[in-house]
Amino acid sequence: MDFALILFVLLVTTGAIWLLDRFVLAGKRPAGVAQQWWVEYAKSFFPVILVVFCIRSFLVEPFKIPSGSMIPTLQVGDFILVNKFTYGIRLPIVNRKLVQINDPQRGDVMVFHYPEDPSKDYIKRVVGLPGDTVEYRNKRLRINGVEQAQQADGDYNYVETGLNFVHTEKRVETLGERKHAVLVNPELPTLHLGSVAEFAGRENCSYDDDMVRCKVPEGQYFMLGDNRDNSRDSRYWGFVPDNQIVGKAFFIWMNFSDLKRVGLSIN
CATH class of the missing domain: 1.10.287 (Helix Hairpins)
Structure with missing residues (x-):
């Protein structure tokens, strides 16, 4: 429950x-x-x-990060705080918005109810706003036809659940005026077509082996994980409706495995 x-x-x-x-x-x-x-x-x-x-x-509501889909921004075991009123005041339980305050912006790290199972909460980064055309091709993001700048930032290695060692490239991606780190693995395909689900609004999307392109419907958002090749996100299950939004992540208040992360803001 x-x-x-x-x-x-x-x-x-x-x-x-x-x-x-x-x-x-x-x-x-x-x-x-x-x-x-x-x-x-x-x-x-x-x-x-x-x-x-x-x-x-x-x-505010506390959450614990259970997976590596947002590495390097968020690590497994991070305990974070989520601002519940940034995007408006909502009735608890039914999540009905009472007062509009702000809309999600590109680059926000947002918690939401997972569209495939609303009893679960997911956290990803907002990359597509209502009306945007989002394209992810050859590990690069395009919004409304404009490629979002990426700058190489060295290698990044981590150990995922199951003690598997993962080697990736770290890049700094720019969304508008906001910068954040992403991980990509050039040896992996851009998209796993066999993992793409049927979802509401899939007719707004087109796929091939190296690309996904989607027109974001009104009142919905397109989400990506920062760990691009280890994230099940809007590429696979579609869009996040406004009524599934929980709030904006903004602060790491504890990580028992790495106390140096305590107090970090989430960008």
Whole structure:
């Protein structure tokens, strides 16, 4: 079960008991008689749960990075904070937007509900905005026909899950005026056609062995992982609708395997 839903159920339950005691049970309780244990626990936990629920739903939410799809920007084991109100204030659980604040921008690192399984949260980088034509060909990104600059930045080696050693090239990619690091492996194909799923809006995309090109529908976004050859992203499962957005990642608050990463901002 989704943790936000569990938290909401606990909030409603403890809140209902608090109200019941305040307006019904307390008036019937004889003087000197202690309140029931379940009432005492509910009244104690209700304000704590209320504060946690409000902070997590409307301000910031913590996440842990489980995979290497965003290396080198994010490492496996990073604990990050996600700003929940950057893109608007939303009702928790149903994720319905109440107040519009900002729209996602190219280059944002964004958490969203995975379109193929909304019970899971994914994190990728926004590269395509509504109306954009995004093309990824021969390890290079083009937006509306303009190739996004890449600059070589040496080799990058890491150990992935299963202790497999991976050798890649590190490049600095520019989206507009924003720069970020990406990894590419020239020995691997640009795209694995056999892994492309059927998804809503696939008619907006064309594929061949070396390229994917998509016209991003209105109200949706095209996402890529920074570890380009080790990321299942919009190339394979399509677009992220606005109502699936969780928030913008902005801060690494812990990594027990590498304490030097604590306090790093996410760009």
